Amino acid sequence: MNLPGFIVRNAFRNKRRFALSVSSVAASLFLLITLQVALRELTNPINDEGSSLRIIVRNKVSLAQPLPARQLQVLDKIPGIVTVSPFSFFGGLYKGDEKFTSFAQFAVDPKRTLPLLADAKIPKEQLDAWIADQTSCIVGQMTVDRYGLKIGDRLQFTGQIYPCDLDLKIVGIYHGTADDRNLMFHQKYLDELLGNPGTVGTWWVRAASVAEAPLVTDRINKAFANSSAEVRAESERAFVLGFVSMWANIKTLIGGISIVVIFALLLVTVSTMSMAIRERFRELAILKAIGFRRRELFAFVLAESFGLAMCGAVLGAGGAWVIFHSINIQKLTNGLFVMFEVTPKMMGLAFSVAALLGVLAAIAPMFTVARTSVVQGLKTLD
Amino acid sequence: MATPENIVTIRNLSKVYAQGEIQVTALDNISLNIATGEFLTLMGPSGSGKSTLLHIIAGVDRPTSGECLVQGVDVTKLNESQLADWRNQNVGFVFQTFNLIPVLTAFENVELPLLLTKLKRAQRRKQVEAALELVGLADRMHHLPKQLSGGQEQRVAIARALVTDPKLVVADEPTGNLDSHSAQEVLGILQSLSRQAGKTVIMVTHDPKAAAFGSRSIHLEKGELTN
Numbered sequence: 001m002n003l004p005g006f007i008v009r010n011a012f013r014n015k016r017r018f019a020l021s022v023s024s025v026a027a028s029l030f031l032l033i034t035l036q037v038a039l040r041e042l043t044n045p046i047n048d049e050g051s052s053l054r055i056i057v058r059n060k061v062s063l064a065q066p067l068p069a070r071q072l073q074v075l076d077k078i079p080g081i082v083t084v085s086p087f088s089f090f091g092g093l094y095k096g097d098e099k100f101t102s103f104a105q106f107a108v109d110p111k112r113t114l115p116l117l118a119d120a121k122i123p124k125e126q127l128d129a130w131i132a133d134q135t136s137c138i139v140g141q142m143t144v145d146r147y148g149l150k151i152g153d154r155l156q157f158t159g160q161i162y163p164c165d166l167d168l169k170i171v172g173i174y175h176g177t178a179d180d181r182n183l184m185f186h187q188k189y190l191d192e193l194l195g196n197p198g199t200v201g202t203w204w205v206r207a208a209s210v211a212e213a214p215l216v217t218d219r220i221n222k223a224f225a226n227s228s229a230e231v232r233a234e235s236e237r238a239f240v241l242g243f244v245s246m247w248a249n250i251k252t253l254i255g256g257i258s259i260v261v262i263f264a265l266l267l268v269t270v271s272t273m274s275m276a277i278r279e280r281f282r283e284l285a286i287l288k289a290i291g292f293r294r295r296e297l298f299a300f301v302l303a304e305s306f307g308l309a310m311c312g313a314v315l316g317a318g319g320a321w322v323i324f325h326s327i328n329i330q331k332l333t334n335g336l337f338v339m340f341e342v343t344p345k346m347m348g349l350a351f352s353v354a355a356l357l358g359v360l361a362a363i364a365p366m367f368t369v370a371r372t373s374v375v376q377g378l379k380t381l382d
Numbered sequence: 383m384a385t386p387e388n389i390v391t392i393r394n395l396s397k398v399y400a401q402g403e404i405q406v407t408a409l410d411n412i413s414l415n416i417a418t419g420e421f422l423t424l425m426g427p428s429g430s431g432k433s434t435l436l437h438i439i440a441g442v443d444r445p446t447s448g449e450c451l452v453q454g455v456d457v458t459k460l461n462e463s464q465l466a467d468w469r470n471q472n473v474g475f476v477f478q479t480f481n482l483i484p485v486l487t488a489f490e491n492v493e494l495p496l497l498l499t500k501l502k503r504a505q506r507r508k509q510v511e512a513a514l515e516l517v518g519l520a521d522r523m524h525h526l527p528k529q530l531s532g533g534q535e536q537r538v539a540i541a542r543a544l545v546t547d548p549k550l551v552v553a554d555e556p557t558g559n560l561d562s563h564s565a566q567e568v569l570g571i572l573q574s575l576s577r578q579a580g581k582t583v584i585m586v587t588h589d590p591k592a593a594a595f596g597s598r599s600i601h602l603e604k605g606e607l608t609n
Contacts, residue, residue, distance in 0.1 A: 001490045003497055013485040286481045289442055290495045290542070291470025293463050374442035378477070378554075 003296075007303045010280070018308070021272040025312025025357075026319065028265040029350045032258055033320040036346045039254045041337050043241075050118035051178075052210050055217050056087075056239040057203035060230040066199035068229050069191075078223060080208050080216040085112035086187045088201030092157030092166055094147075103143040103181040105157060105166070107190040107201070116206050119176045126151070126172030134189050138172035140180035149173075155183070164193040205233070262353055269361035273305045277365035284369055285377020297369045302362040309358030310351070317342075317350035389549060389582045390416035390439055395448030397434050397605075408434040409445065410605040418549070421576035421583045423596035431605040432586045433554055439584060440473050440552045441465045453549060470498050474543025474581075476553035476572075480535040482527040488514065488538045489523040495546050513541035517571055533564025540571055544581075551575060553585040557592050569595040 012018055057075075059065035066088075075084045088107040093099075110131045114120065122138060130136050139149060149155075149170060157166040168185050187200065205220065207213040213235060220233035234242070277284070284297060321342045329340035397409040408431045416422050416439075424432040437443035438450050441457040442465075450457050453472065460468055482491045492513055496506045514523050517537040527535055536556060543551050553572060557565035573595045575581040585596060593599045601608045 001486070001493055001497070006486070006490075006494075006497070009485045282479075282481060283483055286475075286477070287494075288466065289440075289469065289475050291466050291498050291546075293466040296498075375437050378437070378442070 003299075004303075007300055007307070010276075010300065011304045011307055014276070014279070017272065017275070021268065021308055022311045022315060024268045024272075025265060025309055025354065026316030028261050028268070029313055029316030029354060030320045032261050032265075032353065033317055033342060033346055033350055035254050035258050035261070036349065037320075037324060037340050037342055038337070039251065040343070040346075041340055043251060050116065050206070051236045053082075053118070053207050053213060054116060054236040055205040055207060055213060055220065055233050056236055057205060057220055057231050057233045058201075058239075060232045063202075065229075066197075066201060067203065067231065069198045069200050071203065071224065071229065071231070074223055075203060075205065075220065078216065078219050080212040080219065082206045082208050083112045083115040084203055084205045085109040085116060086200035086202070087204040088187060088190060089161070090157065090159065090166065090185075090190065091161045092159050095156050101157075102146070103140065103183060105137075105183045105185065107187040108184050108204075109187055110184070113184060113204075116204050117174075117177055118206075119178070120174045121176040122172050122174040129171040133169065133171060134186045134192075135167065135169060136171040137168040137183050137185040138174055139170055139183045140177070141173055141175035142180045143183065144170075144173050162190070162194060164190075166190075166193070203231075262357075265353070266357050266360060269305065269309055269357050270364055272308065273301065273361045273365045274368075276304065277301060277368055281368075281372070281377060285372065285374050288374045288377065294370055298362075298366050301365045301369060302359065305362035305365070306355065306358035309354040309361065313351050313354035317347055317354075320350075321347060387417050388415045389418040389420075389453055390414070390584075391449070391451040392435075392439070393449045393451075395435075395438065395445050395450060397431070397438065397443070398446045407605050409438075412448070412605075412607055414600070414607065416582060416584065418582055419576060419580045420598060421573060421596040422585070423593040423599040424584065424586045424602060425588070425590075425593055425599055426602035426608075430602040432602045435602065436552050436554055436584060436586050440475065440550075441469050470495055470546060472548050472550055474540075474546065474548040474551040476536070476539050476543050476551065476556045478555040478558040480527070480532070480539045480559070482535055482538055482542075484527050487524050487526055488519060488530065488534075488541075491527070491538055492523075492541045492545050495542060499546070509545055509547075510541075513545040514538070516544065517541045531564070532560050533567055536560060536564065536568050537571065540568065544575070549582060551581050551583045553583065555586055555588070557587070557589065565592065 059067050085108050090105040092105055094101045130138050151170050153170045155168045159165055207216040217233045224231045324340050324342050329337050392414040395409055395412045399406045426432045438445050492510045514520050517540050519537050557568055572583050576583045587593055
């Protein structure tokens with residue numbers, strides 16, 4: 001036997017308590033990681049190859065306010081723009097969905113859209129079929145997989161924003177974008193259903209180069225300044241972050257819950273270690289009597305506390321990593337989350353929290369050990 | 383200074399406990415010599431100060447005043463860390479309630495004090511086996527405490543006290559939790575430690591029969607020596 005072996009034996013002497021304590025730490029760290037992953041997913045916009053080139057143009061008053069379709073003629077003349085297409089969020093309910101459909105439907109101009117989605121891969125014949133048929137649509141691979149769709153299927157959507165319903169035929173399936181969930185159909189089809197109101201939801205613009213993108217943004221804003229429909233043009237990233245900023249309370253809430261989780265974790269670990277030391281009060285006195293010094297007893301307590309917390313971290317954080325890498329989170333959350341990626345930074349956070357808790361939880365028992373003289377300990381024996 | 387014959391020399395030793403505003407005198411100006419190889423029994427009623435005296439000699443408690451020289455070292459002057467080292471090298475403890483670590487085997491319990499030394503594994507094994515052999519438990523060395531009888535547990539505790547080869551063995555009511563047969567065995571071992579191995583044994587007991595195993599017996603009452 002050696003001293004580390006002695007520490008391990010002590011830690012495992014009450015197996016049920018050890019298992020429950022490690023499980024508590026593991027469950028808390030699993031929850032902490034899950035919250036961090038969810039927060040990241042909600043607040044971190046997806047970056048693909050074309051995102052730095054894309055510019056979103058919306059009504060300056062509000063995203064809910066439409067833009068005049070006639071703005072297209074002005075946009076087409078602005079230098080530095082490769083292509084521009086309407087992007088009108090339809091927000092319909094797919095058949096069977098009662099409150100929420102996990103994939104968005106966008107009305108676009110098919111001929112102008114593909115250059116905007118630089119990463120999208122779709123067979124040419126499917127693209128041609130989409131361009132040719134005004135009531136057709138293309139659907140992302142994730143949605144196709146989730147709903148078991150195929151080319152030729154007809155999809156019906158009940159309008160929730162617009163006073164009309166859609167009846168679309170799938171003619172193409174795309175993949176390769178950072179978010180292969182969306183459905184795209186003809187803006188002209190939507191216009192016809194609405195009686196040609198002459199409006200679009202937003203414009204999506206592709207700049208010629210990354211360097212030119214800020215200049216193009218500026219030009220677009222200036223082009224419509226003091227017009228009846230002033231616009232706010234911004235990069236896709238700024239647009240998404242602006243969208244997320246409306247969820248500020250969610251960030252605060254998740255941050256708050258994370259702190260509560262850590263605090264609960266601290267209480268669990270402190271309580272466990274205090275119980276473990278109280279249970280061994282007599283033995284610690286004996287160890288002192290036979291020559292163990294305070295620093296050795298401190299090391300026992302610290303090593304056991306640290307070990308317990310790290311076992312919990314391996315189980316909780318490691319478990320989160322394994323689970324979130326092996327399950328289809330998109331399917332599980334009905335498309336609410338796409339990536340749900342556990343990053344090395346999050347793993348580092350979990351293990352740092354565990355290490356810190358291991359040390360903090362050892363402090364109170366170490367004080368008890370330090371304060372207790374051999375005689376005090378021995379008196380509890382008789 | 384202690385003479386070569388005296389392993390313990392106590393001069394004017396007093397111990398006063400403060401319990402709130404009340405002061406309780408546990409030891410009152412005690413002077414005592416204990417010869418090397420002696421088997422001394424400390425007797426007296428509860429609260430007479432015999433355990434306190436034993437604790438001070440063993441370096442686990444400090445007096446309020448006076449000197450306590452063990453092998454020429456005034457243990458009252460050592461700091462906490464020095465005392466721990468000193469205890470490890472010079473004192474073997476035997477307690478009434480055995481106090482073996484329940485998750486360790488008899489062998490590992492006996493080995494425990496040696497983990498603080500620089501001895502190699504093989505050397506530790508040799509010493510542990512010798513100590514267990516001495517108390518007649520060589521065949522039980524891989525048993526856990528719960529697999530041993532009370533008498534066997536106390537013999538393991540004696541082996542643990544002896545494994546570092548201390549000059550001084552202190553025992554606080556070592557037979558208090560044992561049946562008469564086991565008590566006889568334990569007392570016999572302590573007696574042979576004194577007679578054959580030349581160890582100095584100091585034992586606290588209430589039992590006159592146990593005290594009869596000692597070479598000398600002293601009585602304490604209200605913190606004072608009565609003989």
